[in-house]
Amino acid sequence: MERQFSDLIILLASGINQRRMYFDDHPKVTAVSQEFTTRLRGIIAEDGSEEFTFGVFGGKFIRHGKYLVGPSIAGRSLIEFAQRLDCGGFTFRLPLAIVDVATFFRLGATMKEPLDNLEEAQTLFAANGIDHIELSVPLREKGENIEDEGVPEPNAATDFMAADFAPLLNVYQALYDTVSSNNHSINRNEDVDMTQARTSGEKLVGASEMGAMDVMQFMRYPDYDSYTIGHSVRVAALSAMLGRELGWPPEILGELATAGLVHDLGKGRVPEEILFKTGALDPDEMKIIQSHPAAGAQILLASGEQSPLIISAAWGHHIREDGGGYPVMQEWYTQGSAASLIHVCDVFEALTAVRPYKAPMSPRRAFEIMLQDKGGFQPRMLAALIRAMGLYPPGSEVVLSDFRKAVVIARGRDMDNPLVRVTHDPGGMPIARNDQPAIQLEAGNELDVAEFLLVGITDEGHGQPEKDIDLITTGFSDYFQ
Numbered sequence: 164m165e166r167q168f169s170d171l172i173i174l175l176a177s178g179i180n181q182r183r184m185y186f187d188d189h190p191k192v193t194a195v196s197q198e199f200t201t202r203l204r205g206i207i208a209e210d211g212s213e214e215f216t217f218g219v220f221g222g223k224f225i226r227h228g229k230y231l232v233g234p235s236i237a238g239r240s241l242i243e244f245a246q247r248l249d250c251g252g253f254t255f256r257l258p259l260a261i262v263d264v265a266t267f268f269r270l271g272a273t274m275k276e277p278l279d280n281l282e283e284a285q286t287l288f289a290a291n292g293i294d295h296i297e298l299s300v301p302l303r304e305k306g307e308n309i310e311d312e313g314v315p316e317p318n319a320a321t322d323f324m325a326a327d328f329a330p331l332l333n334v335y336q337a338l339y340d341t342v343s344s345n346n347h348s349i350n351r352n353e354d355v356d357m358t359q360a361r362t363s364g365e366k367l368v369g370a371s372e373m374g375a376m377d378v379m380q381f382m383r384y385p386d387y388d389s390y391t392i393g394h395s396v397r398v399a400a401l402s403a404m405l406g407r408e409l410g411w412p413p414e415i416l417g418e419l420a421t422a423g424l425v426h427d428l429g430k431g432r433v434p435e436e437i438l439f440k441t442g443a444l445d446p447d448e449m450k451i452i453q454s455h456p457a458a459g460a461q462i463l464l465a466s467g468e469q470s471p472l473i474i475s476a477a478w479g480h481h482i483r484e485d486g487g488g489y490p491v492m493q494e495w496y497t498q499g500s501a502a503s504l505i506h507v508c509d510v511f512e513a514l515t516a517v518r519p520y521k522a523p524m525s526p527r528r529a530f531e532i533m534l535q536d537k538g539g540f541q542p543r544m545l546a547a548l549i550r551a552m553g554l555y556p557p558g559s560e561v562v563l564s565d566f567r568k569a570v571v572i573a574r575g576r577d578m579d580n581p582l583v584r585v586t587h588d589p590g591g592m593p594i595a596r597n598d599q600p601a602i603q604l605e606a607g608n609e610l611d612v613a614e615f616l617l618v619g620i621t622d623e624g625h626g627q628p629e630k631d632i633d634l635i636t637t638g639f640s641d642y643f644q
Contacts, residue, residue, distance in 0.1 A: 168206065171225055174199050175241050178267075179240040179241060179268050196268065196457055203257075204259070215254070219242055219245040222233040223242075223243055235333050236336050241341070247274055256295045259295045270287070281371065335367075335396065349428060354465065355422075360425055363508065364421035365420070367403055371407070371596055395427050398509055399424045400420075401512060402422065402423040408547045422476035426459065426505055427480075429459030430457065433451055455606050456480060475499050475501060475502045478490070480505045484542075487537070500544075505539035506540065507545050510528070511529055558570065576603070580605055585600050
């Protein structure tokens with residue numbers, strides 16, 4: 164349920180972003196207003212309440228005493244709006260009207276200067292006829308100014324993942340902003356900012372050395388207009404990780420991260436009704452989709468980009484190892500290692516992510532599918548990805564055989580037995596951060612995992628535990644022959 168509320172926060176930020184690009188009655192703005200209102204009514208009815216409240220403090224969202232990492236990355240526009248209003252959060256109450264939400268988006272998109280105090284903000288909302296959205300008083304370090312929305316203690320047991328992730332929050336926010344900004348530039352027929360992209364890529368590589376928890380489990384994007392943004396950020400993170408696994412030098416890792424951020428720029432030239440279509444594409448629509456790699460390379464060249472690695476990654480990230488895929492390879496063309504690396508990361512991310520037309524898939528299932536696709540991927544790249552990720556990527560929430568909950572913090576000595584940190588006792592009670600034991604799972608160990616439940620990225624979205632790993636281990640071994 165709480166993940167659905169997090170999705171609503173991201174949807175609010177998306178509405179502000181859409182309104183910045185369009186006008187009040189534009190179909191895209193209207194659609195987000197309608198979707199938010201409809202989803203809110205359904206979710207809070209299921210929750211048994213009549214309102215939805217969340218806080219904003221220190222550049223992050225808070226709900227029920229927990230920092231919300233994913234929304235804090237994707238929701239920068241909403242955080243900045245709260246700061247300009249000098250408020251500590253928002254409460255959305257039923258009966259909420261679509262016009263209330265649309266007006267909220269307009270104020271969030273057009274208000275540039277901060278107000279002096281909360282009273283001015285409340286007056287502004289009233290003057291604009293917003294009746295069912297309330298502003299909360301600013302949060303303080305140790306106060307609880309909103310019920311259940313006090314600022315969490317830095318090491319609260321309920322905030323264990325946010326604490327691990329905190330060192331990378333600003334870095335990944337910069338990555339998200341970079342992709343979003345460049346996508347908007349393409350929509351306005353302006354040059355993309357490759358300096359910003361390179362700077363963000365280099366920051367990612369530098370921050371990755373800190374050993375913080377992997378971000379991919381937090382980069383969720385239920386609003387489909389943002390999925391290309393989240394996808395590119397995750398591909399950038401995967402690419403840098405995979406390059407490091409292969410032993411490539413830091414300067415190349417920075418190029419890989421940058422290539423991941425811009426590899427899908429050509430999708431900005433694809434009509435939205437095709438890009439976000441939920442049904443099957445017809446042959447003409449498929450041709451348009453398949454034009455995006457070449458379009459992306461042309462956008463990069465027009466912006467003055469000269470890196471062969473970055474341009475080839477944009478052009479070749481849908482080319483298979485056996486020469487299939489698109490664009491059609493010329494006789495003189497040879498697929499480079501960087502493009503093959505981005506291709507592996509691109510497909511893995513697409514399989515494990517939410518899309519308008521599918522539920523997410525677990526990493527383990529994604530590996531099975533990729534290993535079965537003989538000739539699809541450069542063997543060295545796919546083997547390195549599986550080796551680096553393990554079957555249960557860092558950040559995955561799991562249930563142990565004794566019903567304790569844990570979070571994966573690193574790949575273990577073998578792929579199917581990760582290193583985990585226990586966060587909740589068998590009764591579901593959180594364990595204090597300093598008392599959370601780290602356990603290296605082993606086959607046959609009484610603390611071993613009987614059934615893994617990967618929260619949010621379960622196999623085919625059905626939430627069923629996975630057990631059989633024969634295909635993974637066999638296929639992985641084949642790739643080293």
